[in-house]
Amino acid sequence: MAEKPQPESFQLDHTKVKAPYVRFIDTEHGPNGDVISNYDLRLVQPNANAIPTGGLHTIEHMLAVLMRERITGYIDCSPFGCRTGFHLLTWGEHSTEEVAKALKESLEFIANEATWDDVPATTIESCGNYRDHSLFTAKQWSRDILAEGISSDPFVRKTV
Ligand SMILES: [Zn+2]
Structure with missing residues (x-):
């Protein structure tokens, strides 16, 4: 029997990371040479915190627009089941600094400016x-x- 595939994220030692951070996971190459990149946007420390579902759900809806505008x-940007962050998928490659800055700006908008009409x-x-x-x-x-x-x-820690 073929070996079971091992998702990269399951190999990460979650006790070694220092959230909040952006981590480059890997790239996938399509048959026509297209490149898709995958990032780990970790908003809170694994096994120490988890964003409650209502707040995470609202952040998800808002990042779908705010990150799309910036990257x-x-x-796609979808929440982890553990509620500690999101996967970001993009065409092409971006530096983690660029992604971290886009995430920072997006969270600043949510924290400081957003009203219910913006969700x-x-x-x-x-x-x-x-x-x-x-x-809230x-x-x-x-x-x-x-x-x-x-x-x-x-x-x-290399904060942007
Ligand atoms: Zn929804």
């Missing part, structure tokens, strides 16, 4: 669990994450 070739897709038609949003929680956690600073390196 060329944005494909996209919060209706029964446009969301799979529209009752489970909290802009999203703002408080964004503020706390920004106070720690976002590092462009997962193991050594």
Whole structure:
């Protein structure tokens, strides 16, 4: 039997990282030479914190717009099941500094400027669990994450 595939993220020693950070995971190359990059956007320290689902859900909806505006070739930004951060997928390659700066700006908007009108897709038609949003929680956690600073390196603090 073929060996089971091993997702890279399952090899990471989650006790060694220093969140909040952006980590480059890997690139995938398509048959036509296209490159897709995968990043670990870790907002809170694994096994020490987890963003409550309502706040994480609202951050997810907002990053779908805010990161798309800031990262060329944005494909998707989806939350981890452990609620400590997001996977970011992009066409092409970006430095972790560039991604960390885009994430910082996005969280600054959520923390300091966003009103309920800025949260996209919060209706029964446009969301799979529209009752489970909290802009208040999203703002408080964004503020706390920004106070720690976002590092462009997962193991050594290099805040952007
Ligand atoms: Zn939703």
